[in-house]
Amino acid sequence: QAVAFFIAGYETTASTLQYMAYCLALHPEVQEKIVSEIKEQLGDEVPTHEGVTKLKYLDSVIHETLRMYPPGGSADRVASEEVTIKGITIPKGAGVMVPIANVMKDPEYFPEPDKFKPERFYEGSVDPISFLAFGYGPRLCIGMRLSLLEMKMAMVHVLRRVKFLKTDDLQETLKIKPGSRLNIPDQVVAISGVMRETR
């Protein structure tokens, strides 16, 4: 359980913050919109649990980052009974892996899936079953609320102080470490292409 908490509880949130820094470096207009929202909603207040819940645009940006770069590879289940879906029979007891990233790149649920568009969560109506970054149902990620809170707190502190900027060698398509069950970014590529500047 302790190991699970370090991997599930730490690495996923840390990777998402890294993916988000990357997305913000590529989309400065999104970054500035978050900074304005923080100023409008919180002023110079120390961010609290209650305070960060007011940051709806930041919430959408985190969701869009997780849609494009979900750290979790699949949600795994065991069939409790035999079922046939679209001609494929899944026998009772079979393991089923739901590929999280593929579902969230399906244009039927997310038009223009390769475009980073936080607005789809801010203004649009996303079918909740198609957003699978934290899984779904009774075995949904137990740390979802904690991690969303952590990421919002971190981003408020960081974006008040620095700007993420892209360098010339930033790759517009992020490489994922091959074979990584946790969809970990290729750290060197992600970090070397994102620069920080003090605000």
Ligand code: HEM
């Ligand atoms: C960005 C952050 C995170 C992401 C993307 C994420 C993603 C996921 C996913 C996809 C699952 C599988 C859900 C399913 O099968 O339906 C899961 C389960 C789980 N997560 Fe997370 N997670 C995150 C943060 C955390 C944190 C902060 C903790 C602990 C403090 C945590 C602990 C767990 C545990 C214990 C499970 C297993 C739950 C169960 O089987 O009932 N996760 N997570």
